[in-house]
Amino acid sequence: MSSKGSSGGDEAKAFYEALAPKHRPKSPKPQNAITIAVSSLALFRMEEEQKIYREQGLEEYVKYQLEHENEPLKPGAAFPFVKALEAVNKHLREIYPDSEDLFDIVLVTNNHAQVGVRLINTINHYNLFIERFCMTGGNSPIGYLKAYHTNLYLSSDSQKVQEAIQEGIAAATVFSPSKEVQVCEQQLRVAFDGDAVLFSDESEQIVKAHGLDKFFEHEKTYENKPLAQGPLKGFLEALGKLQKKFYCKGLRMECPIRTYLVTARSAASSGARALKTLRSWGLETDEALFLAGAPKGPLLEKIRPHIFFDDQMFHVEGAKEMGTVAAHVPYGVAQKYMRTAEKKSSKSLE
Structure with missing residues (x-):
């Protein structure tokens, strides 16, 4: 037995x-x-x-x-x-x-x-x-x-x-994107908008209240004053921390994390403050794309990020159409002006 x-x-x-x-x-x-x-x-x-x-x-x-x-x-x-x-x-x-x-x-x-x-x-x-x-x-x-x-x-x-x-x-x-696009399996690619995503919505408030001319003037005046942090600054910081672990081993060019700043700002008139803000935080992105108001979708189609964060549904929709997984960050003054946000049923288990 x-x-x-x-x-x-x-x-x-x-x-x-x-x-x-x-x-x-x-x-x-x-x-x-x-x-x-x-x-x-x-x-x-x-x-x-x-x-x-x-x-x-x-x-x-x-x-x-x-x-x-x-x-x-x-x-x-x-x-x-x-x-x-x-x-x-x-x-x-x-x-x-x-x-x-x-x-x-x-x-x-x-x-x-x-x-x-x-x-x-x-x-x-x-x-x-x-x-x-x-x-x-x-x-x-x-x-x-x-x-x-x-x-x-x-x-x-x-x-x-x-x-x-x-x-x-x-x-x-x-x-979900409107069409399927193949993304890199060996390198994590994350793209961020700047204002109201990495940075606060301070500058967007100026645009909404006073227009672009006042915005450019404001950014020039405060070029050397860092913007306050936005909701995803901490996530970029976390990515940067991991990137440095590869850099320490001499693997900067082989690093499996790559970050992008994709902003509607103009480089000459308002780009310096964005870059200087990141520098003041001890942060950087691998690439910085200043589009001066041009659509972001075509550039994102070339980058093929695994995810793109933006506070405006207009840019989220444009990214989706070009095959990018886009993520809406509901933060800042732009939410008051949002017209095209997708409305989801409140009755869901997710």
């Missing part, structure tokens, strides 16, 4: 060991990591599931998810960005095996916990390294973001993003 019991125990142990993921890297401590919180609807596509939820209610939605939990969801708007973050982590672990200066992705969703099995199966299907989940069963997850040490929150729900911004958390609403 004892030998049979021992044999059965060994078989059970072997069975569960076979289920366990192999060669999984260790998760960094939250206080050391750069934490990217992403909603399930930003990471994966769930159009059919959301339709069931809106038209048939929660119980049918959960039932559908359970019945299809072994079918992986399709990649969503933030998926290439998350894959690129993990590629950077791979490089960092090769160079600094014991360092915890890494990206840590947290799946944040107001989905029912039962839906978690399908999300886990999908994550494993795509070999994503996402170990931390926050499933709030219909309640807003925003209150948990600070507890997760969140550096950036990406969602498809503009209301939740606005809540996060109000809590002082860098956040943006992610939109």
